[in-house]
Amino acid sequence: MPAPVSGRQPMQSARNARTSAAKSGNHRGDGLPDILAPGLDVVFCGINPGRRAVASGHHFDGRGNRFWRVLFLAGFTPVSMTPAQDRLLPALGCGLTTVVGRATASASELAAHEFAAAAEGFVAKIRACGPRHLAFLGKAAYAGMTGRQELAWGRQAEPFAGAQAWVLPNPSGLNRAFSLDDLVAAYKALRVASASGPAKRP
8 A cells, every 4th residue: 555645745746646547547438537547455436427526527526425535534545535636546545437437317327238338348447457456336336247136245255357346335425324434334344454465366
């Protein structure tokens, strides 16, 4: 894991981080650019971007979305970051992507064929960047890529595209089944695992 940044560094290094992320990212149609780099500790994978996030150009920018707060409280970031700082995450060993690129108001608007159409490119992308851990945010994201319907939360028994797979609760403000404390506990388990050493790969 890269050395933590200080509370002032995120703003000071934003320009360099944006340039680096733009080189490694992949913009997909009406979606958001991926924020990826080779050999990251963790890539967080949303189902698809929300319309507000696409409009702003930043991940997890929906009203009430708890992703950035949870990331800080779980120990992934040294300060509570904003969506506008999303391109700084690779410096902290983390990346962002989505399974489906099309923006919607709710992930429930996606059709099954959209997951099927995205699968090959998604797997190739994850293999290319080679993260140690891949966290699907919501069971729908993981089910859409694997076809599995009976899923448990947390660390999965089988790797995905060479990475240790996790299924974590979606931090969307629409997901009221999980409190902030629930989300932090789930994400903290991944944080501990990602800091403990290399995950086993096939």
